[in-house]
Amino acid sequence: MSDKTSPARQREKLNRAERLLATIATIEAQIEKISASGEVAPPSCCLARYQARGQYKPYWYYKLQAKQPIFVSKQGAGKPSRYKHLGAAG
Numbered sequence: 001m002s003d004k005t006s007p008a009r010q011r012e013k014l015n016r017a018e019r020l021l022a023t024i025a026t027i028e029a030q031i032e033k034i035s036a037s038g039e040v041a042p043p044s045c046c047l048a049r050y051q052a053r054g055q056y057k058p059y060w061y062y063k064l065q066a067k068q069p070i071f072v073s074k075q076g077a078g079k080p081s082r083y084k085h086l087g088a089a090g
Contacts, residue, residue: 044066044068045065046064047063047065047086048062048063049061049089059089061085061086061087061088062089063084064083066083068082069081070082071083
């Protein structure tokens, strides 16, 4: 730190750095906890909600959506899919 920086500003920078490191440690612990709890979606996937129209009312469904085809497809000759359907809401 330079001589032109006041001691109060130096303390504030150190406090911010300590808070940032503590936050990073907390997030890393949460990631570990989530990973240990069960199956986790691959990176670059997002959860999407979509609506299908039934005979009497619309229904909401959820799916995982990836940028590249990575999910095992139920149809076809083993061709991977970009989508993995998770089921209905509720």
